[in-house]
Amino acid sequence: MYFAALLARTEDGWEASDTELDDVESLADLMDLARGASTDDDTVIAFIEQEDAWFGLLRVDGEEDPRIFISDGAAAARSSYGEIMLTDELLGRDPDDLDDLVDLDGTEDGEPDDDEETADDGVPPGPIGDSLILDDLGMPESELLSLETDALSSIADALGCVDVLEAVR
Template sequence: MYFAALLARTEDGWEASDTELDDVETLSDLADLAREASPDDDTVLVLIEQEDSWFGVVRFDGEEDPRIFVSDAAAAARSSYGEILLTDELLGRDPDSDDTDLDALDLDGTEDGENENDETGEDDEDDASVGPAGGGSAEAVPHGPVGDPRILDDLGVGEKELKSLSEDAVTEIAEALGASEVLETVR
């Protein structure tokens, strides 16, 4: 289950709005959505969370390039919403390279990393071909956090704290920002 929200910082504090990501296909689409939420070029945070799997924070400060943090790139890569955040630049790869395309990953809806054959108890023979020996793209998307871990430093959530968040990260971030009440209105 996913939850996504926009938190826009205003003179009066944080304002939250529920974010529907069904029509968002690229980071540019997400930037447009965020910038519409704050016409005064204030800070806007997009918080995305897949329950018990991964979370992402995208920060927009006016017209500056967005800053992104994803708690687990490999888990996010199996999600259509996560794919929006996992840009070539964020993953440190060449956008012209064919062997690191996210389309090569298994995006069959097994978003929690489970194997399609887990129910039958069979081993997935294709797993042997992924990775360094098989030349697959598994290494293109690392397990663990990627992006800017200091994305919220000036807002009271340090790198160590951000990296330690897990199950209810969006709520914990909102609490640290003093925005938990406004977030709950859209949850």
């Protein structure tokens, strides 16, 4: 079960909206959804949480490149919405290097047999991304990295918008 919400920082404070991710198929779709919640290139944070397994934050500030933080990369890699946020750049991969791993027959070198279990494409467990994503908004890196359960409420509390978030929850 997922919970997703958008928080837009406006002149009047934070405004929250519950959001459906059914039509989100890529990071670009998620960024468009977040930017659509802003009226004046305000800061918008997209929250995605999957039943205390992992949470992700996508922050857009106007037309700047998005900033992403994921609490547990390996858990997110097993999730369709997590995979959207786990970009090559975030994982430190060069997309051109991936082409070198594919043989002419379309399989990867060292590809395991069908009965062997594989890791989540080498995605490490634990936090991935910009751990300073909320630092200027009132949640220091150390606090963000220590979150485990009910993370979104803790984040909203630090940002001063817990009531706004809980209203859409």
